[in-house]
Amino acid sequence: MIMNGRKITVGGGERRLSGGAEKSELFILREWQLMLCLYLFKCTESDIISTVEFNSTGELLATGDKGGRVVVFQREQESKNQPHRRGEYNVYSTFQSHEPEFDYLKNKTVKLWKISERDKRPEGYNLKDEDGRIRDPATITSLRVPVLRPMDLMVEATPRRVFSNAHTYHINSISVNSDYETFMSTDDLRINLWNLEITNRSFNIVDIKPANMEELTEVITAAEFHPHQCNTFVYSSSKGSIRLCDMRASALCDNHSKFFEEPEDPSNRSFFSEIISSISDVKFSHSGRYLMTRDYLTVKVWDLNMESKPLETYQVHDYLRSKLCSLYENDCIFDKFECVWNGSDSVIMTGSYNNFFRMFDRNTKRDVTLEASRENSKPRAILKPRKVCVGGKRRKDEISVDSLDFSKKILHTAWHPYENIIAVAATNNLYIFQDKCRAG
Amino acid sequence: MINTMECAVDAQSLISISLRKIHNSRTQRGGIKLHKNLLVSYVLRNARQVYMNEKYAEIYRMQQYEEVMTVCNEIQELNPLDLVEDCEEQTADCCGSANESASLCGALLPVSHQAPSVQHLQPSSACSVPLALQSEEVCKAPEPSFYRSCCAEAYPVSNCDFSPVNSMHCNKTTVLDLDTHVVTTVENGYLHQDCCASLQQCCQGAQSPAKKRKLDFGYYVSEIEEVPDFTPCKRAKFEDSSYASTEPLDTSNISNLISIFGSGFSGLVSRQADLEQALNGQFCSKQALASLGAWTRAIVAF
Numbered sequence: 016m017i018m019n020g021r022k023i024t025v026g027g028g029e030r031r032l033s034g035g036a037e038k039s040e041l042f043i044l045r046e047w048q049l050m051l052c053l054y055l056f057k058c059t060e061s062d063i064i065s066t067v068e069f070n071s072t073g074e075l076l077a078t079g080d081k082g083g084r085v086v087v088f089q090r091e092q093e094s095k096n097q098p099h100r101r102g103e104y105n106v107y108s109t110f111q112s113h114e115p116e117f118d119y120l121k122n123k124t125v126k127l128w129k130i131s132e133r134d135k136r137p138e139g140y141n142l143k144d145e146d147g148r149i150r151d152p153a154t155i156t157s158l159r160v161p162v163l164r165p166m167d168l169m170v171e172a173t174p175r176r177v178f179s180n181a182h183t184y185h186i187n188s189i190s191v192n193s194d195y196e197t198f199m200s201t202d203d204l205r206i207n208l209w210n211l212e213i214t215n216r217s218f219n220i221v222d223i224k225p226a227n228m229e230e231l232t233e234v235i236t237a238a239e240f241h242p243h244q245c246n247t248f249v250y251s252s253s254k255g256s257i258r259l260c261d262m263r264a265s266a267l268c269d270n271h272s273k274f275f276e277e278p279e280d281p282s283n284r285s286f287f288s289e290i291i292s293s294i295s296d297v298k299f300s301h302s303g304r305y306l307m308t309r310d311y312l313t314v315k316v317w318d319l320n321m322e323s324k325p326l327e328t329y330q331v332h333d334y335l336r337s338k339l340c341s342l343y344e345n346d347c348i349f350d351k352f353e354c355v356w357n358g359s360d361s362v363i364m365t366g367s368y369n370n371f372f373r374m375f376d377r378n379t380k381r382d383v384t385l386e387a388s389r390e391n392s393k394p395r396a397i398l399k400p401r402k403v404c405v406g407g408k409r410r411k412d413e414i415s416v417d418s419l420d421f422s423k424k425i426l427h428t429a430w431h432p433y434e435n436i437i438a439v440a441a442t443n444n445l446y447i448f449q450d451k452c453r454a455g
Numbered sequence: 456m457i458n459t460m461e462c463a464v465d466a467q468s469l470i471s472i473s474l475r476k477i478h479n480s481r482t483q484r485g486g487i488k489l490h491k492n493l494l495v496s497y498v499l500r501n502a503r504q505v506y507m508n509e510k511y512a513e514i515y516r517m518q519q520y521e522e523v524m525t526v527c528n529e530i531q532e533l534n535p536l537d538l539v540e541d542c543e544e545q546t547a548d549c550c551g552s553a554n555e556s557a558s559l560c561g562a563l564l565p566v567s568h569q570a571p572s573v574q575h576l577q578p579s580s581a582c583s584v585p586l587a588l589q590s591e592e593v594c595k596a597p598e599p600s601f602y603r604s605c606c607a608e609a610y611p612v613s614n615c616d617f618s619p620v621n622s623m624h625c626n627k628t629t630v631l632d633l634d635t636h637v638v639t640t641v642e643n644g645y646l647h648q649d650c651c652a653s654l655q656q657c658c659q660g661a662q663s664p665a666k667k668r669k670l671d672f673g674y675y676v677s678e679i680e681e682v683p684d685f686t687p688c689k690r691a692k693f694e695d696s697s698y699a700s701t702e703p704l705d706t707s708n709i710s711n712l713i714s715i716f717g718s719g720f721s722g723l724v725s726r727q728a729d730l731e732q733a734l735n736g737q738f739c740s741k742q743a744l745a746s747l748g749a750w751t752r753a754i755v756a757f
Contacts, residue, residue, distance in 0.1 A: 232493075253494065285457060288457075289497035
């Protein structure tokens with residue numbers, strides 16, 4: 016999902032637009048406070064949130080669910096009358112983008128929606144009355160000019176573009192270019208480049224499908240344009256590698272400019288080595304100097320100038336390493352976690368199980384585990400850091416690995432482009448937290 | 456080298472779990488997930504490598520053991536009466552029913568040494584403690600506990616059952632050579648031969664598991680040749696067991712694995728219409744068999 020002003024591109028995956036920067040020190044010590052929680056009382060598979068995204072200014076926040084429904088939140092303007100409600104997010108618009116049943120098998124369509132507001136309507140037509148019925152011209156004795164009168168705000172979403180029939184496999188990500196003229200859509204084996212104005216034609220820029228499908232050894236898992244260089248993009252693979260490509264080099268970018276891969280540690284080899292090294296998300300930093308990748312157990316930060324190994328590696332939930340067999344049996348090992356940067360690229364955040372999500376401060380190397388759950392969240396409640404007990408004596412507030420609820424997973428999160436406001440999707444519930452210090 | 460210490464389930468269970476995932480994915484809503492199936496095939500390959508290494512190690516040990524046993528048997532020719540007494544004692548201890556146990560046990564002795572009472576075959580017998588064990592003890596051969604009494608489940612059923620739970624209770628792999636009609640069972644990693652007649656009854660009595668066996672078989676036969684640490688003497692032994700040789704394949708390349716599913720894997724990415732056909736396991740197993748060519752057919756079942 017991409018938000019660009021009041022345009023939303025909906026297809027699959029989640030991509031960030033670049034925003035401003037903010038200094039944050041001792042970030043991990045800040046306290047996070049619940050701003051909003053959108054609960055759904057029913058939870059069918061259609062209600063599971065599949066993507067969360069802020070727009071480039073942070074004024075709008077959009078979520079999409081597996082049923083194809085999009086909900087957009089808007090931030091209230093600060094009001095002198097109600098200073099304590101400064102900057103709350105409220106539901107702004109909701110619309111159905113994709114049909115869950117019919118489009119499920121053909122999840123290969125990208126739609127561009129425009130959201131518009133209408134708060135005035137014309138009155139005083141000559142040829143029709145207020146109900147819209149046509150008037151008999153013989154009854155018209157005078158003419159008037161229609162005027163616009165205020166009305167209750169109506170927010171409409173209209174599909175402006177439908178980009179379809181270019182993908183054989185499921186689309187796993189879309190990314191709008193920094194030129195705002197093109198975007199790319201990615202499936203397991205191909206990446207296509209589109210012009211936002213042209214819906215019936217796309218260019219294939221990456222194709223890793225082998226001539227003989229029996230020789231297939233890896234698929235594309237995510238792709239993103241560079242935040243500033245419109246000719247540069249990266250894509251990640253199921254083998255744990257990232258390729259950086261320059262579209263100026265050739266029309267078909269099968270040959271990469273850079274290849275990022277960390278050699279496997281042979282002492283860590285297990286039945287599931289290939290699965291846990293598959294990259295589930297890749298994100299450029301706002302600065303464009305770094306890359307972040309998420310695999311099953313870690314988050315890694317790469318310097319674009321160093322291909323041989325990551326700059327930093329953070330353990331998200333290493334206590335799961337001894338549970339990989341069970342996680343394979345119940346399919347949890349295939350969960351695709353996303354990761355996000357904060358506005359200043361100093362903190363990274365990603366989700367885990369039991370409705371936990373983790374933040375890592377790159378400067379201080381400190382980290383924190385927080386929980387997004389209904390039981391622990393009253394309005395304005397402060398989140399308490401959580402800890403998982405990995406063996407030995409369990410302290411009072413700790414939770415043991417065997418008590419973790421693996422059905423409660425946080426796959427999608429979003430960070431405001433320059434403020435400390437985060438959105439966390441926990442299955443069918445959306446939580447928005449803000450930094451208490453900022454809120455005053 | 457794959458570190459299996461941290462894994463709670465063994466390689467064989469992982470193989471059955473993985474095959475089940477691939478099979479289920481064909482009927483799942485939303486179409487085939489290429490990425491997930493690719494990852495599952497990697498687990499399958501890793502588990503196969505570990506399983507094969509363990510199996511070959513055991514077969515090699517058994518081969519050495521058999522050589523020792525042959526020598527012991529020649530020594531025992533001098534005292535046949537002592538042998539029969541020992542057998543009846545030991546089998547009674549083992550299973551509580553001399554008749555029942557002796558049926559399968561009898562298959563292991565050279566024919567000339569079998570007592571008349573052990574000729575009757577009982578397909579439902581569960582015990583396969585071989586009489587060779589007795590000879591072994593008399594010979595004071597190494598590792599008297601090498602052959603263990605098997606599980607309590609009825610013999611044909613346990614081999615035909617595909618659920619991972621059962622395969623964990625009774626880790627048996629049965630190999631039937633269709634040409635020589637010799638049945639070989641690998642149980643908890645130990646190899647011994649059972650009577651062919653009982654397995655024939657098993658096959659007749661259980662049709663749907665037999666289909667599944669074809670699927671597994673295609674998978675196994677093709678991979679036999681890939682184990683890199685196969686010593687020449689082991690290879691010779693296995694060729695005797697009727698696995699034909701194929702062209703050498705790179706173990707790191709899963710293409711051979713995929714070729715076992717034949718167009719079954721390509722079928723994973725084909726159109727909807729093909730999926731309908733692929734949904735019944737027959738499609739995949741036929742493809743697996745069709746790709747065998749001139750190989751001698753052996754059926755491997757869990």
